Amino acid sequence: MSHTIETVQFCNPGMAWAIAADIHFPPHFDKHSQYPAIISAHPIGSCKEQTAGNVYGAALAKAGFVVIAFDASYQGASGGEPRFIEEPGQRVEDFRQVVDYLVTLPYVDSSRIGVLGICGGGGYAISAAKSERRIKAVVSITGVNFGRLSREGFAGHDPLGTLEAIAEQRTVEARGGQARVDDVLPPSVEQAMQAGISDIDVLEATDYYKTARGHAEHGPTRILFSRRAAAVDWDAFHLAEVLLTQPLLVVIGDKPGGFGAYRDGQEIYGRAASKDKELLVVPNTSHYELYDQPEATGKALERVLPFFKKHLSA
Template sequence: MTERTERVAFRSPGMAWDLAGILHLPADFDENRSYPAIVSVHPIGSCKEQTAGDVYARALAEAGYVVLVFDASYQGESGGSPRLIEDPAQRVEDIRVAIDHLVTLPYVDAERIGGIGVCGGGGYVINATMTDRRLKAVTSITGVNFGRLSREAFSGHDPIDALERMAAQRTAEARGEDTRVDDLLPPSVKAGREAGLTDIDVLEATDYYKTERGRTAGGMTSVVFSRRAAAIGWDAFFDAERLLTRPLLVVIGDRPGGFGAYRDGQEIYGRAASKDKRLLVVEDTSHYDLYDRPEPTRQAIRAATEFFGAHL
């Protein structure tokens, strides 16, 4: 049995643009029944058609859930201008807007909504769960705290210098200069190695996003440089010791890389106030193995299905 899909567009009152999403529905879906639902949140630089959708949303729909995966504001097929902005606060608000849409669907049980996210999406959905009590349980798949990553590797471990340069660039753009757009990855694994890059996460991200393995039209790995300042001042895990009380599942691989999912997973597992929290460390597995490789994703999906089955 396979899931059914339905393309949707939605927004909340006062929002100036639509979010574009795909509803993944169980194969035997009956609109007269009531289903638990899950919001699936894509990684940084990704889109609804990649891992959060074609791997995790699909599998959870096959397990009987209604799953909504959507493009972030300013990205993919969703609205918002300028394009190619990665704003953590907006990403979390997008999750709330997705829940707004789910609770209007007559076949969704509003008391049984969970969240799952991959990479940066894992950090975003954890953060959303701390402040939106409509989320009853949360799963992070190789989740990354994008604020921490932005302050460290993504700013050359000099966030103040990065903020100065971002401020100068934004001023230049406000005065009419062209927008600076940076690609977060090299054009190919070969090019990355030739440039001296050795980090497993950078090279495997390139293999996923820059080849037929994961490349899609909506999955852009580029960002507007001047708008990255907001991420430097943001923290996915702020006050988790008090606010993260919902059941939590953290899935990470045991082969750490520069994006820091291993350390972030261990950190949030330790800090969360959740009485029911679980940590799965998948052996011989890297960050990007958990995007689409059969055996690591099989283990992650099995754990997520059992976890949501217990809590939704």
């Protein structure tokens, strides 16, 4: 069975720009009925058309859910200037704005809203759920705590030196100088290997984003360097042992890589206050295989679909 997709833009009261999203409808959708809804959040440097939409969004819709895959503010087809900002506070606020939009749709049951995030989107989904009580169930697919990654790998394990460099660059831009936009990935796998890069996450991310496998116009993997300071001073899991009480499913692969999803998944599973929580470690599976490879995503969905059906049932 196929499903239909509607592209929307919405600007809730108080928003300065519009959020762009794709709504994936279940087969035989009836606008006069009410459905459980799932927010699907894309990875860092990604967009709604990639894994959040064309893999997990599509599968969840075919299973009977209304799914909304949205572009983060400053990214994709959503508004916000300057572009390519990866600001955790705004990323979390985006979830609240999406929930605000969902509760206005007559075919969405506002008491049955869940969230799924992939990679950085998984970390943001967890962070949002801690304080957004309208979210009733949480799934993290190879989720990454972007704050930890920003202090470690993305900072060369020198967060203070990185903050000093960010401060200098922000001053340059405030005085009218040229912005610095970094591509967080090499141009190709071949060039990465020639440069001596061997980390599985970097190589597989490059294969996903820089080839026809996963390339999308609005998924450029670029970040504005001068606006990275907030991420260094942020933690997706802060107070999780107090505030993260919703049912939680954490899915990770057992092949650790430099982006740290295996480590982060184990940590949040242990720390979450959720009384109903599950950890799925998919064997012989890497971070990026859980983006789009049928065997890996199939094993994940074998747990994701019944999890949401259980916790978002009428």
